[in-house]
Amino acid sequence: MQKAKLTTINDVAARAGVSYQTVSRVINQHPSVSKQALERVQEAIQALKYQPSNAARHLAKQQSAMIGVISYGTLHYGPAQTLASLEREAHELSYTLSNVNVTDLSFAQISAAIQTLRRQRVDGLIIFAPLIDIEHTDLESICADLPVVFTATEPQPKRAVTAIDQFTGARLGAQHLLQLGHQHIALLNGPLDWYDALLRQQGWLSALQRAGITPAADLESDWTAAGGYQQISALLESGTPFTGLLVANDQMALGALRALHQHNYKLPEDVSIVGFDDIPESAFLEPPLTTIHQDFAALAHQSLLQLKACMEHPNLKQHLRVLIPELIIRSSTTTPKQPFRGKK
Amino acid sequence: MQKAKLTTINDVAARAGVSYQTVSRVINQHPSVSKQALERVQEAIQALKYQPSNAARHLAKQQSAMIGVISYGTLHYGPAQTLASLEREAHELSYTLSNVNVTDLSFAQISAAIQTLRRQRVDGLIIFAPLIDIEHTDLESICADLPVVFTATEPQPKRAVTAIDQFTGARLGAQHLLQLGHQHIALLNGPLDWYDALLRQQGWLSALQRAGITPAADLESDWTAAGGYQQISALLESGTPFTGLLVANDQMALGALRALHQHNYKLPEDVSIVGFDDIPESAFLEPPLTTIHQDFAALAHQSLLQLKACMEHPNLKQHLRVLIPELIIRSSTTTPKQPFRGKK
């Protein structure tokens, strides 16, 4: 395959009748270029449609202007949303994003992803995946001397971490149900290898315990509507009594809604449901879903801010930055029909 | 900021006691390396955690092993799904994906995106965005001598294009409603600057015309549940009679469902709805949605296959490759209550 020769800095220099250094100066907006030379070079760049090679430039400058991202589950709403925001913001800071999506959370995959990104000489790294099974020491050994921001994972010693406070989010949801007078509250959670899921479980449990109430059920599913449908169908058929349900994302809530409708439950009278994420569709479900809103764009923004700080001041002590989610009340929650011992 | 010096091929060579050329051979799996040297080099690579620099390698080899993608609307299900598949597949072929997301379809944005990718010296380009307002000649002038595959856009002369046949998809949906005996069929479409939306409109219209039926309504919205809700609410309030509704994606169908429920329509008895995309949630809506399934993973696969062909045989004549979508019948469609002149 014969590649057509691309135009280089030398071609531009030849056409403009200057040395290629002058062209380099123009590209990098160095002040010491005469107006005359500037114009001629710019004309030549236009005419030849010259684009400087990032590879060469980065080799010489020893930095790539690339940010690496390790992502997980990007087909789910939250990760997809965050990633998209990340890309937009990185672009605005004239960084290029290089995304590697891992399909499981094994050390093998994570470390392979980091190696891929190291070969690309990314200037910084955002690990947007829970690292539940990975030892800190192992991680440190592959991330060493690389500015890293962690997201959606447990606090890392000496490392920057950004997160939406899932514990508080789940607590808000549970408290809302408690305040309405619910006594039998179940949780339908996502897979517990997501750190976010773990925290939601703890937040829910904490709220219930503080109210002196025992959990009605603690279920785990796979974030999908199908999984939610299946779990709630099973719960209903088991005869376990519950009037309140906290669901760890809106897709599963949608499945739960379907299961309840199929069993002829009236909503929200028979069962109150609180979702999680506030996907754009949640206001249009039957009934419109009360849910916990998460600001994924803000999460992306914070992550990038922290990464910038890490890159510019490598020795600065980094800390945990936490965003607080918000309860959005719609129509899927109400007071239970028969409060055993409620406010009303 | 003092960058820690990264280990290079020379460091490895020094440690292994060979020339740096030999190290290069090991990395590239060149056969002419003695077993002894091989082992020593591999040991050194391990010990120093050496990762070859892609930038340097690509500069020397004159190819980047990168594929550029220009994407549009990646927060929507279809594009997101396709992009994720693309990334996975590219990774398997050991290509790196570089994605630039455009927020509108202006020539300015598209050409800026292409320039960004040219600077990265991508080996090939997948344009995954409709190019409705862009002249072929303009496009050719920026894409010249670059292997390109187009997706979700109109056929390009002499260029490779992959697509899911939206015309057929919409026709399938409309025909399904016609076969059930519907006489008043409306369309709720996405924005017409998406080429896919345009084709769906044509497919729907074609099916209706062939059956000698005039469209009940031809609405346009923004792919969101909110938009669908708003449009169908307005339609209902306008008093326009219709018993069948084809919706150009499932999110808008969800909004339509909500509007119909709110107006106390019984589904599917009063109105039959066909969606588009077959999102994972569509089986769990009320009622479970009949919809047109699209295989986005296959689309990504085909696109990459064609791009590979373009890159390997630049002079090969390229053609259009079309995938056929599939009607998935669930419970949101049935025979109309009062068929004016139907089969039954």
Add this chain to the structure above:
DNA sequence: CCTACTGGACCAACGACAGTA
């Protein structure tokens, strides 16, 4: 004349320094 290895040129840019006016 292979097989294994080495030195030099080269890729496309940047940075330091020297040279010119």
Add this chain to the structure above:
DNA sequence: GTACTGTCGTTGGTCCAGTAG
């Protein structure tokens, strides 16, 4: 001395001779 401009050395690799066994 100041305002430009050009030469040379570097970056981290690959590729193409050439060379010794």
